[in-house]
Amino acid sequence: MRHSHPTSEDLQALIDAQMPLEGPLLPILHAIQEAYGHVPEAALPLIAETLNLTQAEVHGVMSFYHDFRKAPAGRHVVKICRAEACQSMGAGALSDAVLEKLGIGWGGTTADGRVTVEAVYCLGLCACAPAAMIGDRLIGRADAARIDAELEGAA
Amino acid sequence: MKIWVPMDSAAKALGAEAVVAAIRAEADKRGIEVEIARNGSRGMIWLEPLVEVETPEGRMAFGPMTPADVSALFEDGHEKALGLTDELDWMKRQTRLTFARCGLTDPLSLEQYEAHGGLAGLRRAIGMTAEAIIDEVKLSGLRGRGGAGFPTGIKWDTVRMAHADRKYIVCNADEGDSGTFADRMIMEGDPFCLIEGMAIAGLGCHAEKGFVYLRSEYPDAIAVLSRAIEIARAAGVLGADVLGSGHAFDMEVRVGAGAYVCGEETSLLNSLEGKRGVVRAKPPLPALEGAFGKPTVVNNVISLATVPVIFEKGAEHYANFGLGRSKGTIPLQIAGNVRHGGLFETAFGMSLGQIVEDLGGGTASGRAVKAVQVGGPLGAYLSPDQFDTPFGYEEFDGQGALIGHAGLVVFDDSADMLGMARFAMEFCAVESCGKCTPCRIGAVRGVETLDRIAAGDAEAIPLLIDLCETMQDGSLCALGGFTPYPVMSALRLFPEEFGAVREAAE
Structure with a gap:
């Protein structure tokens, strides 16, 4: 992930790369977020112009989906599943413990910008619940100690 | 020595990669040449990571494996030895048609796919007319495995008979329901099966383009299926001339963005087109005006992945189960x-x-x-x-x-059923697309009403029942329309947890 502030040219190149696709808006938003960790506000007028949409329409699409961020997340994103299968195996207590230890709520980022914790509704690991994801690492039968340990090891 | 270790994400979440590393290290230490092959999951998640060692008698299963269990794999009498995989009770009692290859083959080996019956269905379909293809699907009795259970053949026939310059096959891989992972397992464990099913659908409906709308919560499935599409394209299974048939069919993966409601087919189509994933009123049916306004088949992963075996073994074989x-x-x-x-x-x-x-x-x-x-x-x-x-x-x-x-x-028995009912309403409120009032407002009122009940206000129970009826009858799609199912069933089965006597709930 590139963390520098993108120039208009950088953003336009990412937009243009998706233009051959039918229905390119979601792929564009994904490409920008993958490159910069969020979709900077400066991208919206460029996307609108290229797709012949209003900025309001682009904002409307972006804000509809949980995945897209207006600002970068913490350096480590922890996703804890809140769905039923995980609840049946104690996901509620797990998330309570993780959030309390970090001193944040759902969607919050620690003051040092290290960790963001988000709710996720199903990772497809329902037969080894509760499930969590740190970055792109999946954890089955997760417990608070395991998540703590993974985060301790991370800068 | 050949050892199979699943690359399924459940196996990975339970430590499969650490086991792979341990096998490599142990083999080096012992100076033994070991081929580590990757497969999908056999589906016994409680035994994952389930490692299999090839022997002259067959594949021997060991699990659940940890790195500490690895060195004993090279010796006799392993404490986690389970015996031949095929002889395990869980495997023997199944009728594996859709999942016949899942866990058996390397998911990204087209050669192994063909060696185990893959592409036989597509080859048969190529020799049939579009009408005969549809008839075969109808005869199989296949119904939509996404949940609605609509007869797949009838849906395909509607698209086949529609007149348009373009048609689409859209695979709904937005498997957001808690407790479900079949789509994920087949996409990670036997992705060519889905590709073949979509190609057959393309032939049957005269569609040349397919999309798999795959949720972003499944990064492994996205990677495996995308790679499989490239391999299939390079081998001529996809492209301008599918297996030399003269028919074109190609497909691509589209990644969702964390909206549960996009598992609803019309919302999925809007999302695919780059719009907010709001539900569309039906009619028009997607079969007539679907993706980009064109006739479109929208089928669940399992429905499409079941099509190859129907063509390989015949519709009657399938319908006999x-x-x-x-x-x-x-x-x-x-x-x-x-x-x-x-x-x-x-x-x-x-x-x-x-x-x-x-x-x-x-x-x-x-x-x-x-x-x-x-x-x-x-x-x-x-x-x-x-x-x-x-x-x-x-x-x-x-x-x-x-x-x-x-x-x-x-x-x-420790489950809090009032809490689960509240969660159902809360989830609906978080995920509602906002298009229709019963869902958008009803779910929020549902949370509030359940909070009143939790606080001891039994008079709120009739209100909850009334609200559920309104949501069920008045919502545009299954999100608002079906959220009353968990709520009302919890109330009906466990009225004492809602502070009501059983009569009040019935």
Whole structure:
């Protein structure tokens, strides 16, 4: 992930790369977020112009989906599943413990910008619940100690 | 020495990569040449990572493996030896049609795919007219495995007969229901099967383009399926001339963005087009005006992945399994608080109790089963009193329940059913697309009303029942329309937890 502030040219190149696709808006938003960790506000007028949409329409699409961020997340994103299968195996207590230890709520980022914790509704690991994801690492039968340990090891 | 280690994400979440590293290290230490092959999951998630060693007798299973168990693999008498994989009770009792290859082959080896019956169905379909292809699907009795259970052949026929310059095959891989992972497992474990099914759908409906709308929560499935599409394209299975048939079909993966409602087909189509994932009113049916306004087949992953075996073995072979109008097999996904969780493909008709107690082995916690939610967050809770119910579309409907995508989530007696009902409403409020009022406002009012009930206000119960009726009758799609299923079933089965006497709920 590139963390520098993108120039208009950088953003336009990412937009243009998706233009051959039918229905390119979601792929564009994904490409920008993958490159910069969020979709900077400066991208919206460029996307609108290229797709012949209003900025309001682009904002409307972006804000509809949980995945897209207006600002970068913490350096480590922890996703804890809140769905039923995980609840049946104690996901509620797990998330309570993780959030309390970090001193944040759902969607919050620690003051040092290290960790963001988000709710996720199903990772497809329902037969080894509760499930969590740190970055792109999946954890089955997760417990608070395991998540703590993974985060301790991370800068 | 050849050792198989699954690359399924459940296996990875339980430490498969550490086991792979340990096998490499141990082989180096011992100076033994070991080939580590990757497969999908066999579906016995409680035994993952399930490692298999090839022997002259067959593949021997070991699990659940940890790095510490690896060195003993190279010696006799392993304490986690399970015997031949094919002889395990869980495997022997299944009828694996859709999942025949899952866990057996390398997911990205087209050669192994063909060696185990892959592409035979597509080759047969190429020799048939579009009409004959549709008839075969109709004869198989296949119904939409996403949950609605609509006859697949009839949907395809509508698209086939529609006049348009372009048509699409859209695969709904937005498997957001808790307790379900069959789509993920097949996309990670046998992705060519889905590709082949979509190509057959393309031939049957005169569509040349397919999309797989795949949820972003499944990064492994996205990677494996995308790679498989490239391999299939390079081998001429996809492209301008599918296996030399003269017909074109190609496909691409589109990644969702975390909206549960996009599993609803019209919302999915809007999202695919780059719009907010709001639900469209029907009619027009997607079969007539779907993606980009063109006739479109929207099918679940399992529906499409079941098509190849129907063409390989014949529609009649498939239709001979099952119960009444629920023909063929269904991949049960047994999840939640259960001892033996995993995927078990079997003909329709097994009783709910057999699935939970016999296959699942009861709860993981060892406590009594309190309730089983079948069909995801919009599915009803069933109690052990309903364990006689055979697993079938109509049979579950008769219980005021649904089978949905065949996920079963088991809860033990510590479950807070009022809390689960509240969660159902809360989830609906978070995920509502906002288009229709009963869902958008109703879900929020539902949370508030359940909070009143939790605070001891029994007078709010009739209000909740009334609200559920409004949501059920007035919502545009299943999100608002089916959220009352878990809420009302929890109230009906456990009225004492809502502070009501049983009569009040009935």
